[in-house]
Amino acid sequence: MIGVHASENWVPCTTRNLIADGKLAIGDGYRAKNSELSGEGLPFARAGNINSGFHFVDADRFPVKEIAKVGDKVSQPGDVVFTSKGTVGRLALVRLTTPRFVYSPQLCYWRSLNQEAIDSRWLYFWMHGSEFGYQVAGLKGQTDMADYVSLSDQRNMEISLPPIAEQRAIASVLGALDDKIEQNRRTALALEKLAQAIFRAWFVDFEPVKAKAAGATRFPSMPQPVFDALPTCFVDSDIGPVPEGWEVKALANAATFLNGLALQKYPPRGDDDDLPVIKIAQLRKGSTDGADLANGDVPEQYVIGDGDLLFSWSGTLEAAFWFGGKGALNQHLFKVASDEHPSWLCLLWVQQHLPWFRTIAAGKATTMGHIKRGHLMEAQVVTAMPKVLQAADAIIGPVYDLYAQTMLESRKLAQMRDYLLPKLLSGQIRVRDAERKAATVP
Known part of the structure; x- marks a missing residue:
């Protein structure tokens, strides 16, 4: 039975019919042999790479020159990614900024083939809602093995489809919150990289000390009195040469x-x-x-x-x-x-x-x-010597303070998104009311 929909003009559909009408594609991943994977190429995405977004740092790679083998099992902007095996139910939206990747068999993709019929972002939010969630919960434990939702099951699901204008309005409200969360994620990543670069320069590569030993009279970002107090020579230690007067200790x-x-x-x-x-x-x-x-x-x-x-x-x-x-x-x-x-x-x-x-x-x-x-x-x-640590804290400390503010703001935005999503998808709240509510997030 089709789930509750927001109003009479929401059309009860099945994914099977949407696929037959050329409006939707639901596919799974490429069954790669270990010999086909390498250290270069497109990420070969598994379930572990999907967790509140995409994480490809440690992913295997699929050679670009062999990509023709994969066919449609390469990501496209707008794809909704669904983990269908083991850890079932993780979702991610492929954005314009998401690196292209190859789907593994642990992943399925839901791909709108007609944006005038199914808005990709609305589909992503619908898959976070109860109509999709209840169906997944009823399907994933059908065997004694690990949780699994088959491709055929996904191609026979029910979906309540609003008119495209309403899809886009709902997606706009929830997407604005999601976009801000994504912007904050990128900001937090940039802040982390900045802090890591300063840390490595000062405390791993010892660049200020090396610069002074080479005759420099100052070092960028380091206060002059701190630079003037730096040693000019290195002493041997268990980890190699370190600045004189600095201490090596176990983590x-x-x-x-x-x-x-x-x-x-x-x-x-x-x-x-x-x-x-x-x-x-x-x-x-x-x-x-x-x-x-x-x-x-x-x-x-x-x-x-x-x-x-x-x-x-x-x-x-x-x-x-x-x-x-x-x-x-x-x-x-x-x-x-x-x-x-x-x-x-x-x-x-x-x-x-x-x-x-x-x-x-x-x-x-x-x-x-x-x-x-x-x-x-x-x-x-x-x-390092106390003066250096104090100077570093004056620079890196505020970077992580801003990082903390960014992360806490994202949590509030996510809470608002998760509050509005079921209400918009069930018709308990209108789009205009949701827009006003979303605007209250500081």
Whole structure:
């Protein structure tokens, strides 16, 4: 039975009929052999690369010269990507700015073939709604194996289709919020890159000290009194030459690494004190949407808040500031903190060693690679003289303050989008009212 639609002029359809009419295409990915993949070419996108957007840094590549083999299974702007195997239900919209990629069999694409019949962005938001969600929930667990929604099932779904003008109006309201979130994501990424560049120049490559040793009288962005106080020579250390007077220490001694709890011991009670459980998946997407719950008896030191630094040491190794709201720290995650050093420095130290940590984890014979505390002792970091640290904090600290503001704004925008989406798709609220509501987000 077709789901509830907003008004009488919303047309009940099936994806089968839309496909037959040439208005919609639903396809799956290319079944590539390992020998077909390489280190260069278009990203070969799997479910793990789809999580609140696209993440292709570690993706395999499909050679461009072989792309004819793939046919239609290459992304196009406007595609709605749906993870159909294993972790079912992740969605992403292919934007004009999204790099072209090849779909793997873990992914399906929904592609409007007629923008006068189906607006691509409206389709993306519809797939976030209850009509699509209920159908997926009823289909994905049909076998005893991992969750799976087959291509034939997707091609036989029901969809309530508004007139194109109404589709575009709904997409415009929700899309404006989504566009701002995407703009904030790009801003946050640029801020991170700026901070990383300054950190590497000052604390890894020691460029200011090298410049002074070579006869320079100043260094860009470094206050003159700080530059004047820099040493002009290097001394040997376990990690090679470091500036005289600077200290080399183990990462484990530069900050505290609090491991999370096995939170099954704190089952939820269904009251207001329950906390969302922050696992690796929540860290990766920066949100607790759909998270498990734990009761409010979780010890205070394991309760996470905005701005805390988290580091997943198992599975997918990541380090990031958390801005997904209050939650409980699960095992396989460290909360990283220091009374001596600013949190941004701890983050950049961990990120400095992430490539090595990931290599260690990848070499494990277990199903979930990981590192041990001993590796935190082996990882060495350099701490500069206090004047240099203070100068760096005066520059990099505000960068991460702006980063935090950007991330918190995005959370408010996402909350407003998620509030309006079901109401617009069910007709509980009109587009004009939604526009006024959206305008209240600071």
